[in-house]
Amino acid sequence: MSVDLNLSRSNRIYRPNEPLEGKIVIKSPSSFSHAAIRLTVNGSVTLQIRGGSAGVIESLYGVLKPISIVNKSVEVKSSGRIGSGTTEIPFSVLLKNPGDGNSETFYETFHGADISIQYLVTVEIQRGYLHKSLSATVEFIMETELANRPDQAVSPEMVLFYITQDTQRQTLLPEIKSGGFRVTGKICTQCSLSDPISGELTVEASAVPILSIDIHLLRVESILAGERIITETSLIQTTQIADGDVCRQMTLPIYIIVPRLLTCPTLYAGPFSIEFKVSIVITFATELSKLHPKSDPRTPRPWLAMESVPLELVRTK
Amino acid sequence: MEFRPRNYTSEEESHSLPRAPADTHPLSPPSPSLLQVDVVDHGKNEFYDPLRGSDANVMVSLDDLQDEYKSSAVNEADFELPTKGWTSFKKFLMQRFSGSKMVSISPMSDVIMKSGQVREKASTTMHLEELDDPQKFAEDGIKVISQQVYVSRLHELKDEINRAWQANDRVTSLALAIKVARLLMDTSVLQFYPTLFVLATDVMDMVGEMVWQRIKQKAEFSEDGNVICSLPENFEAKDICIDAKETCSNWFFKIGSIRELLPRIYLELAILPCWRFLVDCPVDVVQRLVMMTRGIADPLASAYCRLYIAHCAQKLPQQYSETGYLIICINDIKNLLTRFLSAEESTDENFAERSKSLISLMEPTIEYIVKCIINDSNQTRAPNILVELGIGMKQTQLVGKLPCISIILHHFLKELPSELVSSNAMEIFQLIECSKDYSFDQCLNYRLLGFRISESRSQFDIINAVVDKVIEVASEYNTLDEFLKVVEAYIDIILQNQMDNKLNMIMDGIVKRACNEGIAENELISLQSIFLKLLAHFNNLEDIFTLSHFIEILDMMHGSARSMVNMHILNMATRKGRIHDPTIVQFLFEVSQSLHDVLDHSNMKNDDSQQPARLISRFVNMVDYGPELERHLAFLLECRAAFGGINDLKETLVHSSNRLAVKAMKDGENHASFVKSCIAFSEVTIPSVPSCVKQLNLYLETVEVALLGGLVSHSDGLLDSAILCLQNMDQMDDLRLPSDVDGILSLMRKLCSLLVLVPGNPQQGVTHVLRNMLALISSQSWVSSRTRTRLLCTILSLAAALSQFELPYHGNPELVLGNDRLFFGDPTYLQELLSLSASTLQNLVDNIMQEPSLVARGRMALEACNCIASSFNLSPEVLPFVSKLMETAKSCLSSNDKYLQSTIKFVDKFSSE
Secondary structure, three states, rough: EEEEEEEEEOOOOOOOEEEEEEEEEEEEEEEEEEEEOOOEEEEEEEEOOOOOOOOOOHHHHEOOOOOEEEEEEEEEEEEEEEEOOOEEEEEEEEOHHHHOOOOOOOOOOEOOEEEEEEEEEEEEEEEOOOOOOOOEEEEEEEEOOOOEEEEEOOOOEEEEEEEEEOOOOOOOOOOHHHHOOOEEEEEEEEEEOOOEEEEEEEEEOOOEEEEEEEEEEEEEEEEEEEOOEEEEEEEEEEEEEOOOOOOOOOEEEEEOOOOOOOOOOOOOOOEEEEEEEEEEEEOOOOOHHHHOOOOOOOOOOOOOEEEEEEEEOOOOO | OOOOOOOHHHHHHHHHHOOOOOOOOOOOOOOHHHHHHHHHHHHOOOHHHHHHHHHHHHHHHHHHHHHHHHHHHHHHHHOOOHHHHHHHHHHHHHHHHOOOEEEEEEEHHHHHOOOHHHHHHHHOOOOOHHOOOOOOOHHHHHHHHEEHHHHHHHHHHHHHHHHHHHHOOOOHHHHHHHHHHHOOOOOOOHHHHHHHHHHHHHHHHHHHHHHHHOOOOOOOOEOOOOEEOOOOOOOOOHOOOOHHHHHHHHHHHHHHHHOOOOHHHHHHHHHHHHHHOOOOOOHHHOOOHHHOOOOOOOOHHHHHHHHHOOOOOOOOOHHHHEEEEHHHHHHHHHHHHHHHHHHOOHHHHHHEEEEEEEHHHHHHHHHHHHHHHHHOHHHHHHHHHHHHHHOOOOHHHHHHHOOHHHHHHHHHHHHHOOHHHHHHHHHHHHHHOOOOOOOOOOHHHHHHHHHHOOOOOOOHHHHHHHHHHHHHOOOOOOOOHHHHHHHHHHHHHHHHHOHHHHHHHHHHHHHHHHHHHOOOOOHHHHHHHHHHHHHHHHHHHHHHHHOHHHHHHHHHOHHHHHHHHHHHHHHHHHHOOOOHHHHHHHHHHHHHHHHOOOOOOHOOOOHHHHHHHHHHHHHHHHEEEOOOHHHHHHHHHHHHHHOOOHHHHHHHHHHHHHHHHHHHHHOOOHHHHHHHHHHHHHHHHHHOOOHHHHHHHHHHHHHHHHHOOOOOOHHHHHHHHHHHHHHHHHHOOOOOHHHHHHHHHHHHHHHHHHHHOOOOOOOOOOOOOHHHHHHHHHHOOOHHHHHHHHHHHHHHHHHHHOOOOOOOOOOOOOOOHHHHHHHHHHHHHHHHHHHHHHHHHHHHHHHHHHOOOOOHHHHHHHHHHHHHHHOOOOOOOHHHHHHHHHHHHHHHHOOOOOOHHHHHHHHHHHHHH
């Protein structure tokens, strides 16, 4: 005996003003009776404080109380019997009540390190006291409704950057410092989620050979805990754009597809905010860098040069 | 028994056909009314009559058609480049670089080593980050495995990917494909890299095809199997349903999350055609991938990556084809090489060795991309390519630009349309001049330019300037090898445009360098080609002699190259009719001598020796000293001494000396001793001819000449030698075929006809030669019964002819007395002939009776009857033979047989007389 939820859209993406539709599929070898079949839609923001800039006391709190976005329960079927074999029960649930107007609180789905915005739909079949109730849960993905999206596709705002031995705050290895290097380019600071993060980069000079140039996509999650804002930056994705000591004065494209689920439009809510940034990291080929092939890109190292720029992600039409 | 008296003159008159003058010459072209018939004939069978003038035109046009067909076939092959071309290119890659057997692999290639782990990971969750296999770098983790193991492991991986896909575990398939692509990051395997590339891209292509099929299916069929639509070949992105688009972009999301650059590019290339489900013009994507490839610093890895771009871009529909990105590819390779070549010039030899092999590894990628550029671009776009290459710019603009890399230039030069090469010859020359790097030998580019220019007609002034420059450049080369490599390519141009002073400069250059260092083997090949071109162009020995240094250089040459040139000289000289000029004869004689000296005399039968031998014989045959007969004979003597190894030549010598003798006789006055020496020359020369049949033929020819000159004693000796020759026939292997026997039969008949002229020798008896022949006929094993019948008939006829008061023909009556005069009315003479005839007649009939085959016996009997009836009066002595033979013929043949009937009539006519 099993129950499944099949959503009407294979990509499971819904918008607040759209009904959540699908089928409840019950498979049973024999017929049985039930008390009721209920469908529950639950959307919430889970906040968690750990490590990062959180102090000892805050980390003791651990999980903060989740912020509920939507919580709805509807009875799809009142008590009755379900026949043997496969039974399909279609359903349609309005996520947002038509009168509610503002749907900005329907944040887009996001799975971060400390902040998680998740929408779940659960079906539950109660079968009286003697039997365990059957249930199934499926996550669906929330996207901003079309009407609330910026009208025009964001004009890609580019920022110019240049990275030299003098722009680095951390100490560099003496040969890198003395030999000098200069990497310039541009990268967009505002980007539609459906477009790649674009830009270009040129190694103008570098005395020490380059091992690799990577673009890190980082998320910056901030949570208001009491009086303090606890911010944590974590890595989403690394994309290499140069492998080895590339030709000087040659323009390399920056082209990074923004991963789904792990990103969402940049969000400033009261109790929390989700921001993003990209950092361009140049790894020089030195003895030391060979010893530390995989280091946390957030930590400055003497064989790395980096530059970070904030990135505003938007959901466009 | 008596011979039938004959009057040959009246018989000829009564039997010869009436003659009337013809209106047209039989060999002239047929009149138009006949032409139609001929054409029809021509269509039916392939028979080609070389004498029919008008038909030749038809043949030519047919040839043209065939040529056209051939060239169109070539074009078709070119168009197939995307599919078939790639397969053969891959094969070529694997074969070209199959040197090393062991491969050192870096720990990065752990997918090769730890096959167990792959399965373990396959079952893990499908989170994106799982695709990113943690790399384990170890300082000294380099392991060595055999190439075979590596290859078989790659095949296993391919199977695994396939299996996982079939099991709907596409994430595993992708994960494995990424691992395979990652292998391409490791270029430490060097010589193995092309093989690795072929195997890995096989996997990529397979994955790409599977993804394409899956998305296409999603676009065409709904989940429950209903047909949504059927996609046409040239579908557009709007035809694709949302679901399929979703799946498609999912793939690009997954691939986009690969951390490393190289595998990310390869995977996106693998599924490049899938962009068509999302956008209508994926050319921008290709452009971006080309730019992304710039991030790969390793020259080998990036070159092969660009090769894969060129390959994958061809999978896009043709209307998107654009060469812009390929030109960027080539320019990027150029930049990479420029940097690479300049960086390494300073360092040690080991590095130079490594970079040489690196360049040879990269060469196929350049070649392929250049081919794609030239193939894809039509005529109008080709000039743009030149601009991209830096051609068509002014000299000042070129200064700032990087010089072209010679190996890239080489491949462009190879592929560019020839008209473009010709019209931009000077600019291309300047490009070559600028590119002096060691990736490709500069002089070979000059050489290629020459060959390309000569492919099409071009303006004289351009060509002239280029040739000037090239000779200037070439004259700076110190070695003959380089000098020849360059100038060889320009010889055609120089000859066609009659740049005589340039030709002289080249010849000077060759002599100067050859004197210094001699001529090596590979240089001989170039020299040979130059000389053959000169010979083909001038086609006249006098002009060749005026060429400075020609003979000097020829003398310095040796080996097969020299023989080849010598053969061409001889061939050319002997095609122009008789050779009179003594200096030319002397020169050709020396040429022949040098040719003869290198012949393999132990094996004259093989083709290599036949051609020179034939040419020398031909030369000897064509020499003509005109009235200086003595000198000509001396020349023949000289030839006999010099070319002892050539058997065919001996025949030529005999023919020539006989011809000389006849010529002397025609000239008249005071020739007797000269003719004698000619005959003596022939007589001495003939025994060294190996074939008996040929000897016999030559003897008979010489007998004729001797008789013509009235040298009776010579002819007697020669006849004896001919008979001796016949007796030796048995020991020779000449008589394998029946046709050989027929040949001898006709030679013996010719001998008999000559005997009519030869005065009988009273000491030896007039029938001396005939008796010898009879003995020969009965003793020799090669004489079949049919041959014997015919020979006996011939002898009977001869005896009958000799018995006449007036012989049918005579030699020169002043010099040779015929038997009719010599033995006029001599009864012993007639008696001797009759007794010989009687035994011959008996012999003949016995021989026929022994023949086992009925038909053959019948035929032979008829032949004999005809012969006997025309030779003898049918007296009671002869009649029994005739009637016996007629009975035999009647019993053996059907009564309807025409030969039988006509013979019966013939015999009846005589018996009724």
